[in-house]
Amino acid sequence: MRIYNHLAHKVENFEPIEPNQVGLYTCGPTVYDFVHIGNWRTYVFEDILKRVLQFNEHNVVHVMNFTDIDDKIIKRAKEQNVEFTKLTQKYEEAFREDLGKLNILPADFYTRATEYIAQMIELIERLLKKGAAYKAEDGIYFSVEKFPDYGKLSGLSKGNLKKGARVNDDLYDKEAWSDFALWKFEKPGEPSWEAPFGRGRPGWHIECSAMSIDKLGEHFDIHCGGIDLLFPHHENEIAQAEAATGAKFVNYWVEGEHLLVDGEKMSKSLNNFYKLSDIVAKGFDPLALRYLFMTAHYRSKLNFTWESLEAVQSALDNIRDLVASSKEDGVGEVNADHFREFSNAVGDDLNMPRAIAALWSLLKSDLAHDSKYATILKFDQILGLELDKVEMVPLPVGAQELIKKRELLRKEGKFEESDKAREDLAGMGLEIEDTPEGTKWKVKK
Ligand code: AMP
Ligand code: ZN
DSSP: OEEEETTTTEEEEOOOSBTTEEEEEEOOOBTTSOOBHHHHHHHHHHHHHHHHHHHTTOEEEEEEEEBOSSHHHHHHHHHHTSOHHHHHHHHHHHHHHHHHHTTOOOOSEEEEGGGOHHHHHHHHHHHHHTTSEEEOSSEEEEOGGGOTTTTTTTTOOGGGOOTTOEEOSSOOOGGGOOEEEEEEEOOTTSOOBOOTTOSEEEOHHHHHHHHHHHHHOSSEEEEEEEGGGIIIIIHHHHHHHHHHHSSOOEEEEEEEOOEEETTEEOOTTTTOOOBHHHHHHTTOOHHHHHHHHHTSOTTSOEEOOHHHHHHHHHHHHHHHHHHHHHOOSSOOOOOHHHHHHHHHHHHBTOOHHHHHHHHHHHHHSOOOHHHHHHHHHHHHHHHOOOGGGSOOOOOOTTHHHHHHHHHHHHHTTOHHHHHHHHHHHHHTTEEEEEETTEEEEEEOO
16 A cells, blocks of 8 residues: 655555554544534545555554643633533534544544643653753743754744744744743633643643554554644644654654635634534535545545535435445455456555546446445445445346346347336336446336
């Protein structure tokens, strides 16, 4: 399998540290509101990556965090006059429910920041001891100057570094490259925890380094997120972890591109976002959204429109009809040629548009039904479109043969006879439709 590694700035062969074992960490949501479908694009891409690894017989240990304490959560809880934990519990539950609707495989571990305060404190103490962090009046900061490799992931040059400048905010842009907060000292009315270097709460970046190290070790295989996390979040995670351990943190950094609306990033701050429930309220299947995400390469931007969602919904309906028509009692052998086409596509830096094309070419092929169905099920281990749940519609005795005979008659141009076959099938209660993908049939209502 080949994958684009942001650390190497190129596509590389994937080699796990331990044969067939993969440690995978994906940055999860900040649970102060419902996530939007832009976020879902990232979580679906990560799910596909995980499924491809499993498909290649790797045993994946997947960790995802919930950021359940940060500036945004504190602000929102104050506005709503509720305990912050009440807010975070509600949105964590909503998130987990939606994961299932998009057929995203659950992680092996969900780690909440507030449950890893001790590990974060320990990591900060290591950094203080090594001189990579220092105490200022409002918190503990990481000294970017002390980590010569800073910038290696995002490829930014040190020219942007403002000596001695500090940021307390969790989000800052490239121009403000500077020391960042590991720990923020207590403020009145805000949640805080006891620590040897002073009561307070963690900065955002430290949680992912602490939780991934705790669950996957100081050196693991893959770390993922959306492209906006590359800098500063992931750059800072590397700095914190490697300055503390003195060794390489993660081998592969794999990041997904954004979902756009009208050419702009879908985000809460621009107020141009839709939630999964908005899609469902308009009558769309959440899996149509999953399909839509797969029509673009994960490293390309994808512009969301309702028209494109309508188009993929009808494509998905067509796929289901074709699957229902090819389903038979017995499951045959996976077809090697079609399988190769599909697995080459997914192994080529997760080229899902090509994988989808391989699915269509399989559906349109005249493979024996049992073999076609077995191959579809194999593809769906990665696609995750729940094609295994498509109901088989039992055909009346003799109908299958008659459908095949009619197809042959049409090919031979014997239209009178094929029309007669259509009438006979109608007599059996079947409605026949000739499509570019082959003959489809439905039981008449
Ligand atoms: P956040 O809650 O903002 O930290 O985002 C959660 C995840 O969604 C992160 O991996 C982000 O990079 C990702 N993300 C945020 N906005 C978008 C977007 N418009 N398209 C794709 N991914 C996004
Ligand atoms: Zn993170």
